[in-house]
Amino acid sequence: MSWRWHITAICACICISFSCTGSNTSAVGAMTTWDGRHSIEKIALHVVYFVPNDRVPLADWRLRVDYLCRRIEEFHAREFGEQSTLTTIVRPEPFISKRSSQQLRNGNADAIFFKTLEETDAAISVVKEPDGAFPIVLALSDINWRPLDDFSRMAPRHDGYRFEGSENERVHVPGAASGGARATYLADAGKGWGLVSADGWRVPYRGSDCVVYHEGVGHAVGLPHPDESDNSVMGLGQYAGWISQSWVTQSQKEKLGWLPPKVSLDRDTDLFSSFVVWVDPVVPRPGQPVSLVLKWPDQQKIKQCFVQVQTSLRGPWVMVPSNDTQIEKKRIELGSFDRASAVSYRIQAKTEDQTDVELWGYFQVRSDPGQSPAPQEVDLADQNEFSAPGEAKEVEEIDLLPFIDPKRDSVNGTWTFQDNESSRILESPKAFGARLEIPFVLPEEYRLTVIAEPLDAPNGLILGQRLAGSRFLVLLGYAEKNNQVSALENIDEQNVATNQTRIEGEVFKRNRLSEIVCTVRRSGVQVLVDGKEWIDWKGIGTRLSLSEYWKTPHSDVLFLGAYDCRYRFLRIGLTPLSEKQSQPAAAVPDANP
Structure with missing residues (x-):
């Protein structure tokens, strides 16, 4: 089975568009939404951590959200320069829903989208900004449409847990049938809505930052998928790499009113665009040494590098010692893991000229290369296959x-x-x-x-x-x-x-x-x-x-x-x-x- 077919079959990140596309009638050089009706020279992205009332918020949720916001802001700035600026405004506290996980999940994936966004939007009352910025409401949900332990990528079934995730050449990327990411551009209301379910952001699979931009910005301003599949952020970018390795196609940018700059950015020498990481080996076994292999432009000199790992979603981040030799060799040794486990990692680096760069990722230590580790500390709402209360399991809508x-x-x-x-x-x-x-x-x-x-x-x-x-x-x-x-x-x-x-x-x-x-x-x-x-x-x-x-x-x-x-x-x-x-x-x- 090819990984592209696998992803196509299970990906649940779907755009819902509520406005007909039309010709862009705006003045040349003025950036607008896809249909030309609203200016996006400034975009205000209101980010909300959405938590059902029967769940406990992640202790480090703000750390995760701020990282993703920095990534998509930097990507937008690289793609559009000063022609369109993206500002993220994070709600300072988790938004606790009036509904439980069960109540939110009743219905199909569209239903949970509308329940989540209607409740969120009504609570924070987002309207057009005084400076004319186009408003978007982005809910980063603590749950998926259907029960799924997104740290182990295992979904409960009547006969036990089953792996439900996406991989590209054994590297974990976003995408699960239980996920349910959605977005819409509300043309008449003059704003956008986006929902990224837990599978799309809580665990830092390679490409999670692509999902956040794809739903939270791209579709929310009306951008469709490209006519031909590619690895752009509105295409298959989330399966190919981090957002820094992706792009917005030139034809789509021009449709929004973007004008090519006189001097193009050399992405091979740009730290944000070129800083990437590989896990070696890609699927380590218990007891096998594991390293993070880093790549950055030769013109850049990394002075400091901090690495942390986490082996459970609610567990602590543990600092991994690194030294100048490892940095010079671009290989940070993590040591070995004594048992099968999912692992998240964070790398924070600083160059000699004080430029910061950060990257998060994820891999699994497996006893059997084909078997995901057993889930640990699963939230109560994700421990059983979903069914409506008091009823036999319903047929699909x-x-x-x-x-x-x-x-x-x-x-x-x-x-x-x-x-x-x-x-x-x-x-x-x-x-x-x-x-x-x-x-x-x-x-x-x-x-x-x-x-x-x-x-x-x-x-x-x-x-x-x-x-x-x-x-x-x-x-x-x-x-x-x-x-x-x-x-x-x-x-x-x-x-x-x-x-x-x-x-x-x-x-x-x-x-x-x-x-x-x-x-x-x-x-x-x-x-x-x-x-x-x-x-x-x-x-x-x-x-x-x-x-x-x-x-x-x-x-x-x-x-x-x-x-x-x-x-x-x-x-x-x-x-x-x-x-x-x-x-x-x-x-x-x-x-x-």
């Missing part, structure tokens, strides 16, 4: 967007898709009673998860549902005077004006993403918006009905609706919760022949 054909399925109004490199975004019209069917026959019990964004002053969002053969709808954010009201419609033939589920309060804000989770059981209906319960109705399906105004041609499928407000639908996912599975409504004829 079904993405309903690919089943929709707006020309076929629209019932009222012109619904459209916006397509870009990584996603399809459904947009409703601004119309009264806009409706669109989703040709997918529902199971008896299910969970519907929707990510939606109002593009106008918020008004009614409609989710057409079905329980025990009865159709009904979830109405959210209907504009009534100076308020928003929500309810199930109809209950006992009563609509939002008079039925027992009516609730007042702001549900949506213009240009703000919200996650709606609607769970339909035989015993009732529950609706959560951004983790907050809005509706929890207990009753039988025969009490529910659908008014004539909102009816659609086919009574056994879901439908979406909007009332005098355009909505973007970025995710529509359905998870069956009953044995009788849902299926595509292949036999449903065109609604609008």
Whole structure:
């Protein structure tokens, strides 16, 4: 198996883009986001260490975060010079989530992204900086989407732990199916969001700094993956080396408005670009001497070199003695390890002209070259394979967007898709009673998860549902005077004006993403918006009905609706919760022949 195939198969670092790309209409030389809408001559990256409320923050978290921030700042400065400056602002304390690991992990990898970033952004209230800097919120999470001990790279399964990681020629690089890194450029809101899961930053695999820039800066300003795969930071850079060995392609830089300097940097003589480390041997055995082999430009003279190692994620960093002879030979001897273990290392060097350079890395001491060391001191939330509380393990969520054909399925109004490199975004019209069917026959019990964004002053969002053969709808954010009201419609033939589920309060804000989770059981209906319960109705399906105004041609499928407000639908996912599975409504004829 080639390492490239291996990585492609398991990599979970995916960009989610919420804006169509367009032509760059900015003035020549003025650097902007990919679509040309916002200046990135200054970028303010707000970095938050995000910790679920059932976990203990790492004692040395700030050490790790500051190192990564320095790396990406130096990389950005090398790539763009003074044409675009990146400033990182680290939240001084860990951000303790209101949710547990289990609550965050309910749903797919997109769900944990939205839960994490919505909570983080709401808490720190990031807006455009007074100096015009483009704001980005980057959450460095203490967990992965699914349980994974990222220090040993072992994931729990019902029959024990299994290795889950990526390697390039036996060197550990980021990438795990349980990871879940994501990013989005929010064009209308004028900011970016990034999430790097624990696997992408807590342990210093070679290339972790690439992941932080890739998600936290690149995708967050709209940069896509390059047209042809390469080792650039937006391509496969994280698998090829540290960020100092990567680059942003010239065509992408020029698309952002960058102008080539008159004099190019000689990277062969640049300390940041050329300082690299190899572990010798790459996979040492217990008792075998291990060395770090260093490389730096001949023009540079290293005066001091400090090395520390760590053999557990929450353990101490231990100083390794080095001397002038070792520095001159560019080989630092670590000694040997008496047992199989994962090892992180830090190298801090200073040149004769007082220039500092730092590099972190990771390797594994293995008794068997093909067997990762057993995990040690695993966090409680990562010790067991994930399953939802009180339920059998769910089937995977079904993405309903690919089943929709707006020309076929629209019932009222012109619904459209916006397509870009990584996603399809459904947009409703601004119309009264806009409706669109989703040709997918529902199971008896299910969970519907929707990510939606109002593009106008918020008004009614409609989710057409079905329980025990009865159709009904979830109405959210209907504009009534100076308020928003929500309810199930109809209950006992009563609509939002008079039925027992009516609730007042702001549900949506213009240009703000919200996650709606609607769970339909035989015993009732529950609706959560951004983790907050809005509706929890207990009753039988025969009490529910659908008014004539909102009816659609086919009574056994879901439908979406909007009332005098355009909505973007970025995710529509359905998870069956009953044995009788849902299926595509292949036999449903065109609604609008």
